[in-house]
Amino acid sequence: DAGVIQSPRHEVTEMGQEVTLRCKPISGHDYLFWYRQTMMRGLELLIYFNNNVPIDDSGMPEDRFSAKMPNASFSTLKIQPSEPRDSAVYFCASSLRVGAYEQYFGPGTRLTVT
Amino acid sequence: GDSVTQMEGPVTLSEEAFLTINCTYTATGYPSLFWYVQYPGEGLQLLLKATKADDKGSNKGFEATYRKETTSFHLEKGSVQVSDSAVYFCALSDGYSGAGSYQLTFGKGTKLSVIP
Numbered sequence: 001d002a003g004v005i006q007s008p009r010h011e012v013t014e015m016g017q018e019v020t021l022r023c024k025p026i027s028g029h030d031y032l033f034w035y036r037q038t039m040m041r042g043l044e045l046l047i048y049f050n051n052n053v054p055i056d057d058s059g060m061p062e063d064r065f066s067a068k069m070p071n072a073s074f075s076t077l078k079i080q081p082s083e084p085r086d087s088a089v090y091f092c093a094s095s096l097r098v099g100a101y102e103q104y105f106g107p108g109t110r111l112t113v114t
Numbered sequence: 115g116d117s118v119t120q121m122e123g124p125v126t127l128s129e130e131a132f133l134t135i136n137c138t139y140t141a142t143g144y145p146s147l148f149w150y151v152q153y154p155g156e157g158l159q160l161l162l163k164a165t166k167a168d169d170k171g172s173n174k175g176f177e178a179t180y181r182k183e184t185t186s187f188h189l190e191k192g193s194v195q196v197s198d199s200a201v202y203f204c205a206l207s208d209g210y211s212g213a214g215s216y217q218l219t220f221g222k223g224t225k226l227s228v229i230p
Contacts, residue, residue, distance in 0.1 A: 004157070033218075042222045043158075043203070055216070091157050098216040099207055100146040100165045105157030 004106035006092050012112045018080040021109045024073055025094030033103060034067055034077050035091040043091075049075065082113045116141045120204045120221035127228050133191040135224050137178075137204035140185065145206040147171075147180050147187040152201045152223070161189075161202070194228045201225045 005024040013019055025032045033048040047057040052069045060067070064083070069075040079086055089110050093103040121136040139147065146165045150158040162171030167182035176191045187204060204221040 031216075043220045045217065048216070093157070098218075100163065102148075102160040102163070103158075103218060105159065107155075107157050 006106035010110045016081045019082045021077040023075045023092030029094035031095045033093040037089045084113045116219045118221040124225040130193045133194045135189040137187045139206050148205040150203040196228045199228045
């Protein structure tokens with residue numbers, strides 16, 4: 001398997017623009033997670049899905065952020081409008097189950113909002 | 115709620131030195147414990163895990179033992195290499211009964227640099 005695939009790897013945009021990050025999880029994995037990593041706050045869970053259904057979005061910072069999973073092989077994280085404080089590395093991860101099961105992380109998308 | 119505390123870095127060691135990165139946790143149930151590693155420019159990947167008290171996880175020369183009495187899961191390696199330079203994250207997974215929300219809680223990470 002190719003692992004978790006994320007695109008784009010780098011995104012530079014201006015404040016106020018819409019940003020869409022994409023993720024393809026490992027085939028057969030029931031769970032998908034979106035994380036944000038910054039120097040100040042470390043690794044934060046934004047939202048996760050089970051069988052394409054959002055289970056917990058309490059980590060989504062505000063209404064400007066939204067995430068969807070229209071099918072088992074694709075998810076998006078959208079920021080509209082973007083702000084400079086959204087600059088971070090965004091990771092997608094997937095796992096077969098939860099609990100003692102490993103999460104497999106994608107390479108991340110480095111977002112810079114100017 | 116659950117929390118993970120790991121030693122702050124950065125940690126700089128010479129090649130072949132002994133490594134210890136301390137990790138302690140707070141959890142209400144019986145969590146599973148993990149060490150993840152992040153190499154520069156990459157996502158996190160699982161290094162090792164332990165699912166119950168006294169279990170020892172090991173991989174690539176790294177070891178960690180799940181100590182319930184001290185709520186610790188310290189990472190050790192007897193002889194580090196330059197290629198071990200990375201950021202190491204301790205994490206815990208709370209019990210999941212199928213109801214409620216699942217959470218994998220990460221520590222803040224410890225950056226290790228190994229110099230030749």
